[in-house]
Amino acid sequence: MVRYPMLHVFALIFIISSSEAKNNVDKNGYIIYCPCMGRFGNQVDQFFGTLNFAKTLNRTLVLPTWIKYDLFSDKPIFVPFDHYFMLEPLNVFYKVMLIKDFMHLAPKAWPLSKRYTFCHSSRNFESKGYPNDCNPKEGSPFGPFWDNVDVNFTAGSRFYSPLQFYPATSEDNLFELKKLKFLWDTKFPPPDYPVLAFVGAPGSFPVKISDVHLHGLLIWSQQISQMVDKHFFDLYGVRRYEYIGLHLRNGLDWKLTCQHVGQTDQLFSSSQCLGENNEFGQLTAQICFPTQELIVSQLRNVLQNSPNITNIFIASDKNHMILFLQANFKDMNIYKLESEDPQLDLYILARAYHFIGNCVSSFSAFVKRERDIENLPTSFWGVHHLTRAINLFHQEL
Structure with a gap:
């Protein structure tokens, strides 16, 4: 049987890297998002694409809470990422950190003057008198998710259209990935936009074939x-x-x-x-x-x-x-x-x-x-x- 290789060796690397991530601000920036589409299977599919997207942009991925839905209540339940999965394999593959740890770092890493939220185009709730922007807290589980981690988007909204999360061609070659990073960095340079906080996951559902191999990183x-x-x-x-x-x-x-x-x-x-x-x-x-x-x-x-x-x-x-x-x-x-x-x-x-x-x-x-x-x-x-x-x-x- 194939298991994630040398997991016991990775534990020490994880302890060192996670400790550094908790205390040091990543100058390349962060990606944070609400896994607000569907139940657990959908959230996992989109997580893989988001992980690859964060790696392409060289921004630390903030691991959100999973969103669970009680059969007898309309209120979403928020489950820490590491309640389900070990962090060691993920941290060896790429730089990630739990959302609770990021929020301790947020006063330094994410100034209130730069707390933007990002969406493709306006989430239009004009009928309710809301502005023509991302309205990131409108609806459930959107509002409860961000409230759960005490995030308010004090700087407003930014639309990322026509940018995409994946290369323009089906070939995920190095040139196309560098081009994708260049386009995002040009429109949203990390010094001005240290955190890309997406209303929804910047990953595909269903999962793309190019992202399927990442399931090997999810160890219960x-x-x-x-x-x-x-x-x-x-x-x-x-x-x-x-x-x-x-x-x-x-x-x-x-x-x-x-x-x-x-x-x-x-x-x-x-x-x-x-x-x-x-x-x-x-x-x-x-x-x-x-x-x-x-x-x-x-x-x-x-x-x-x-x-x-x-x-x-x-x-x-x-x-x-x-x-x-x-x-x-x-x-x-x-x-x-x-x-x-x-x-x-x-x-x-x-x-x-x-x-x-x-x-x-x-x-x-x-x-x-x-x-x-x-x-x-x-x-x-x-x-x-x-x-x-x-x-x-x-x-x-």
Whole structure:
């Protein structure tokens, strides 16, 4: 299995570099943003693009809190970045710092006279009497996110159009990257704009193929690993890699999303199994929202090729179909977490003997990328081939 190389050696480097970052202002500037689009899978996709963008501009990336949404409340929940993931691999790859640490440095690094917010063009709320600018705190989770870290944009807004976050060509060659940096530095020189604070993430959703390899930098924190042991592996006596993992995306919002099938060649993360140019197939209703009959048939085929597997773990946004699947697979032990926790679901699904996910879902895409690192098999509902693992580890890692 491939793990992030020499992680124990990187710990000392991380301690030194993170200590320096906390106390010294980066003269090249910073990037900070609100991960305000969608749930966790979407936020992760955009994080990869943002990390690469920060590296291109040679600005320190301020790691935001993740935004979580309670099923029973409209208020967003803010989770520190390092609650989910270790910082060491990221800090070895590039200069990053937690948002709480940056805010301690902000009086020196980000004077009130230079606290601009950045957006492509006006977020127009003129009907509410707001000015024609970025209005970075209008709406949720935008306002609560910035209020949570006590940021007010006292210098106003700046529009970055027509600048882009990625090179103009599909080739991410050195010349194009330097050109991109030159354009941003020319319009927003670091001495005048020490912090580029974006209303939304300066990264693509779905994640670009050129950014996929960065998933190898996301190593779950010890806290998450211990929670999974407590709430699943130790609780039920199930071992890693000795169960089938299923992701069932079947909530009402997803049903409405799947109504767009037939109107577009790609939807959300569907390129992960169909290919960027649909070279592996076309999007169908069964791929997006599989029927119960298809789920049973496909799961049965996987079990026939999975000797000695007697456990199934299910993650779902709505209906785990436990009773239905128990009726169809009487010899199987079928589990789900007692309390919903998407991050624990992701951890468990990534360590299944075989994973069946939803091709369109960014949640399933997260699992697939993590499994690709360890060369573990993934298949998708309604797709009749094993998806090809992507080589996540480029030389730059």
